[in-house]
Amino acid sequence: xxxxxxxxxxxPVTIDLKVIMFSVPGDEKNISDLNAILNRLMIPLTxxxxxxxxxGGNYNSYTGKIFITSKEIMYxxxxxxxxxPNVKFAI
Numbered sequence: 001x002x003x004x005x006x007x008x009x010x011x012p013v014t015i016d017l018k019v020i021m022f023s024v025p026g027d028e029k030n031i032s033d034l035n036a037i038l039n040r041l042m043i044p045l046t047x048x049x050x051x052x053x054x055x056g057g058n059y060n061s062y063t064g065k066i067f068i069t070s071k072e073i074m075y076x077x078x079x080x081x082x083x084x085p086n087v088k089f090a091i
């Protein structure tokens with residue numbers, strides 16, 4: 001694997017995607033919506049989502065491993081996530 005000495009991402013890359021979403025009854029709807037976004041952009045989920053609930057119960061953190069092939073796909077992913085009404089933020 002090439003070593004990156006600057007802050008630029010070298011594609012393709014596998015990353016851990018963390019999405020903080022407003023809590024809804026059950027996790028199935030949020031997970032289904034996240035999978036739909038990935039499917040639309042043809043981004044493979046290489047490790048299933050793990051869910052962590054916030055202490056107050058208002059938010060859930062969803063973490064999954066994804067494979068990104070280009071900067072354009074990465075930007076498109078974050079644009080789609082930002083449009084989702086339940087997404088608080090994604091990193």
